[in-house]
Structure formats: structure tokens, C-alpha cells
Amino acid sequence: MKGIIGKKVGMTSIFDEMGRNVACTVIEAGPCVITQVKTDDTDNYNAIQLAYGEQKEKKTSKQLLGHFGAAGTTPKAEVVEFRDMVADKALGDTVTVGDVFAEGDLLAAVGTSKGKGFQGVVKRHGFAGVNDATHGQHNRQRAPGSIGAASYPAKVFKGMRMAGRDGGSRVTVKGLKVLRIFPDRNLILVKGAVPGPKGGTVILQK
Incomplete structure (x- = not known):
């Protein structure tokens, strides 16, 4: 090389x-x-x-x-x-x-x-967001939504795409x-x- x-x-x-x-x-x-x-x-x-x-x-x-x-x-x-x-x-x-x-x-x-500092899921992972401001979605356009946890597995899996430091x-x-x-x-x-x-x-x- x-x-x-x-x-x-x-x-x-x-x-x-x-x-x-x-x-x-x-x-x-x-x-x-x-x-x-x-x-x-x-x-x-x-x-x-x-x-x-x-x-x-x-x-x-x-x-x-x-x-x-x-x-x-x-x-x-x-x-x-x-x-x-x-x-x-x-x-x-x-x-x-x-x-x-x-x-x-x-x-x-x-x-x-x-x-790029601390970024949300839309910028960091390319999530689409809710894109629909009607039906009660007044502040959820760029939110990650559900991350899949319930009584089972009662935790967030490692590697879940969420907000965090981007770039660098x-x-x-x-x-x-x-x-x-x-x-x-x-x-x-x-x-x-x-x-x-x-x-x-x-x-x-x-």
C-alpha cells in the first residue's frame, strides 16, 4: 500500500x-x-x-x-x-x-x-419525521417516534438509531x-x- x-x-x-x-x-x-x-x-x-x-x-x-x-x-x-x-x-x-x-x-x-455537534434523528440518520402537522401533531415533526421498548424487553437495544453527536x-x-x-x-x-x-x-x- x-x-x-x-x-x-x-x-x-x-x-x-x-x-x-x-x-x-x-x-x-x-x-x-x-x-x-x-x-x-x-x-x-x-x-x-x-x-x-x-x-x-x-x-x-x-x-x-x-x-x-x-x-x-x-x-x-x-x-x-x-x-x-x-x-x-x-x-x-x-x-x-x-x-x-x-x-x-x-x-x-x-x-x-x-x-456537527449534537443532532436529532432527522439530520443524523435521515429520518423522515411525522410530516403531518394535523391530527394533534403540533410539535412532533422531527421526533424519533417509538423506540420499541415495552414490558419486554424493558430496555432500549444497543445500536438504536437516536439523537447524539454527529460527525467528527x-x-x-x-x-x-x-x-x-x-x-x-x-x-x-x-x-x-x-x-x-x-x-x-x-x-x-x-
Whole structure:
């Protein structure tokens, strides 16, 4: 599994070869620094650890300072390990978006969705609501309705779809197509939407 770490810039649209206007997400992917190389001999599996984004030294623990120092780089904000990624570069080398992806590739984007706070069942689970304000339903339009409990089972089953915190969770979107790559600006244009807000960290996996 190859991949790279990036930051969501925003959304735009471009015209494809058929003249259709296609919505896409702009991601600033890399450059990332290789901070650790794992092999079968040392760790019983192959992986590469990449680091992205600058971070102040005072916000970094001493253990991580030594870890980044061994790779000869400054403290980084994000560290992600990509398993089964064979190292064709050495510790401390830089990985760019052009090293991992090409136009036309399919990838998976991993990000943290926007937090929406405490939401009701209509917004959180797509319930239709009562939708009928007559016959005494004056304040039940967005209510969840019955949750099925009676003398048996005398409890609410786990997993019942009810109101609660929505968003702010790890989301993976697969099958996104790479439309354009601008290696000189470390930008990649991906067809469709990518989870997370502008400026949020995104992991791109091949």
C-alpha cells in the first residue's frame, strides 16, 4: 500500500476531455519525509513511516525530537505508517506526490469528517419525521417516534438509531480518480469530495 500525507485546500471544478465540468478536491500532498523504514528483518513486516507538516519544537516530546533528529529533519505535525510500502529511498529522503501517484490512478482518501455537534434523528440518520402537522401533531415533526421498548424487553437495544453527536469521525472514501497532478506545487486534484474541512489532514492511499 503506497500513500502520502496531505492537506485539503478546497474544492474547484475542471473540464475533462469530453468537455464536461467535473467537481474535484484540491489537496496539497507532501512533501513528506521518511522518518522510519521497517523491514522483515527488523520488524517482521515492511513499512515506511512518513511525516508531514511543520510543528514547533516546544510542542514536540523529547522522544519524538530524537526520532525526527535521527532522520535529520525538523519536528513534524503528522506521522503515518504505510504498510507493505517498499523503500526505494533512504531514511530522511523526501517523498513527493509525483513519486506515488499519476494521473488516472484510483486512490482512497482518509480524513476526519466535519463535526456537527449534537443532532436529532432527522439530520443524523435521515429520518423522515411525522410530516403531518394535523391530527394533534403540533410539535412532533422531527421526533424519533417509538423506540420499541415495552414490558419486554424493558430496555432500549444497543445500536438504536437516536439523537447524539454527529460527525467528527474517521471516514474513508474509496475509488477516487486522480484528475491532475502539479508536482512543482505539490498539488493533486481528485475527482469528487474528500472528508474533512479546509486545512484538514488527509491521507491518500493507493
